[in-house]
Amino acid sequence: MLEKKYDHLMVEEGVYDYWLSHHYFECGDLSKKPYAIVIPPPNVTGKLHLGHAWDTALQDIIIRFKRMQGYDCLWLPGTDHAAIATEAKVVNRLKEKGLNKYAMGREAFLEECFKWTEEHKDIIHEQWAKLGLSVDLTKERFTLDKGMEKAVRYVFVTLYNKGLIYQGEKIINWDPVAKTALSNEEVIYKDVKGAFYHLKYFIEGTNDYLEVATTRPETLFGDTAVAVNPNDERYKDLIGKKVILPVVGKLIPIIGDEHADPSFGTGVVKITPAHDPNDYEVGIRHNLERIIVINEDGTMNENALKYKGMDRFLCRKNLIKDLKEEGILIKIEEITHSVGHSERTDAMVEPYLSRQWFVNMKDLSRRVVENQKNKDTKVNFIPPRFEKIMNNWMSDCHDWCISRQLWWGHQIPAWYRDDEVYVGMDAPEGEGWHQDKDVLDTWFSSALWPFATMGWPDNLDLYNRYFPTNTLVTGYDIIFFWVCRMTFESLEFTGKRPFEKCLIHGLIRDKEGRKMSKSLGNGVDPMDMISKYGADALRYYLTTSTAPGMDLRFDEEKLKSTWNFINKLWNASRFVLMNIENLKEINLTKINKADKWILTKLNQTIKDVTKYMEKMEFNNVNTIIYAFIWNDFCDNYIEMAKFSIEEEGTKSTLLYTLTCILKMLHPFMPYVTNVIYDYLPLKDENIMISSYPEYDKKQIYMEDEKEVEEIIDFVKSFRTTVKENNIVGNYQVKINSQEELIINLLKLSNKITDKNLDMTEFKVSTKNYEAIIYYEKELTEEDIRLKEKQINELTLSIKKREALLNNDNFTSKAPKDLVLKEKQKLNDEKEELAKLTS
């Protein structure tokens, strides 16, 4: 028998190991239809946060549901090597030990990274187990494992041979802390306080100067021109002349270019082609020299003359001081502007001229846009609005910079010898070749995740069976990073979409609606929540609290009330188990009207829940199942069942209904449902491999349902009347029915009279039931007012409904059954009014 109180710690103990040891999570039953989900691989950088808990709980719900529906389910787990993020963490850890990666060398450093990875994989495994995730661990992959290496090289080489990957010198986003290039998506723009420094660039041979405003004076060493708009009346005559570059003293041309906006700043722009993407373009148009002035680590190089070796920000400070002394500085205008920061290191990103590898996005992205127009092959987003986000981005995206100056990652399969470049799966034959030292962007390998994890391109057994996958679950924040890239790689290499559906969820925020972040210190550890309330409560709360795609404000109070819901389920189960101990079989042939009522409700619930499970609208599942369990089953049915608890039909109904409830809740709360299910006298091997309840129209009893609904209504009105009129102790009731449910629920057996008594009367009525409560009481003004209010409300409602039904427009245009329903309601209301005023 169940313990008296729900104890999540005790309930969740040992269950996961049981599932594992029985291989329930493993796929491979070829007699069933396949269903596959690949996990978004978490970075091996740290612990899982609440967002992961949400994301993975959603997937587990889908996979457990499908498994119970009889699919052969593969939920493929894995982790991401997270090139830059992990490398940064390992570098920091080494730093604490007084070590640095350059001193220890590439090989030893990678060993450290693998060590780090193994430690964090262990943590992640432990957390997956705590969350109860039914991932098939025998299929686990890592973005840097041997198979992925093969897939990555194959993709790189193929795209290179098609001309879709190329090496080029361009302005890229440079992270001076991690000392690597970044893609545009890895740059976060933040508003920071800065300044416009207005400088004098003297015109050659005159005492006149152009006033140049810049936010980055330290790059002036790289200036190779000054641009004005060719249509700018103020300056157009100066085009072709030269100015003297401050400090450096050399002459640079004044050029005319549309890039200079006459209405912005002074209308004069200094052009630094090696350190600004727009200036780079201007440089190409005017054939300007590109002079790099900053080193990889953000210090100034020899072109900065006496500032050489200074950090870029220190150089700015000193330079400005010097320019002020020389009278070059006109003014400093404080402004707020947005500046790119590295997503991982938070360093200010340096636009930097550098030779990198790129993916040409033009055809790849166009293919995605085209594919989305075909409803049979497109990725279907839930909710659909996110499809537009993908389309927008794919319609207008720049080439993808994929090389990273890191060590941790897939090393680029390109080899160099003198001026030769060789790109291939393996090192070329012959002497003197050396491999590219750089590695690929993490997302380059994650983009192949749905098919490369299934053995592609070599071993296609899993791939043939489970690809394309059915559903991908992820947050809207990584649609660009990941969903888009998986889609174009998949279309390019498999000819198919990577997944049929893509369920998008939002971000977790704190109670005030702020993003959870380390700097705010408002993060919540899912493991703490699990020890306080259990994984079942956490999973249910996270997955049912918002509509798909919406953010979630984390509120511990709500988590607590989810715990209460599970406690309610626990106690209802206790009641059922206490009363059905000797039940030999479930027999639903001889059942009473209360049994029929709950079975009808149950089947309607099964139908609706299944519908919303299929649509992945889990908040709607919650609304339905919560009301069914708490209101219908607990508050009403169990109370009615107490009067017929000795009947086989009632016992059977109790067990049958509870079994269905447990099964419907199982995908959400696997632990508690597993434990309760094991106590049932009649059951299958295990709930997670049992079959999902199915709607059974033979168990729909409309007449009984209507009758019991009315009984419940009547009982409720009766109680309200008693309560509102403060009827306590001795009262007597004259009622037009012998209905046992009413007598029992209202405990009327010794209060029934068939006479008209000379006492104050309180009438309670529904369509078929009518009662007069006799009670010795002076009617107060309050009582009279109450009754009048009731009558007024009813009269008003009748008037409104009559007007509606007299409107020909309504009766002719509205659906017939609606009109009928309205007529019925009107009749009911009239009858009720008659009873009340009689």
Place this chain on the structure above:
RNA sequence: GGGCGAUUGGCUCAGUUGGUUAGAGCAUCUGCCUUACAAGCAGAGGGUCAUAGGUUCGAGUCCUAUAUCGCCCACCA
């Protein structure tokens, strides 16, 4: 500048292809230790659905503006 989302009782959120008394949880008030559960039970109060127009027999829902908040993308010399 382009796009997206939100605005519904004190708080957090639902609200299906428009269907006529707008729901839930928490909080509040009243009364109950009723043998599954006081982490509970039985009741109650509380919303002109951001604003203004429009379409319709009928609008929280569709259309057009406006306001406030939030997010994404682009630009920012």
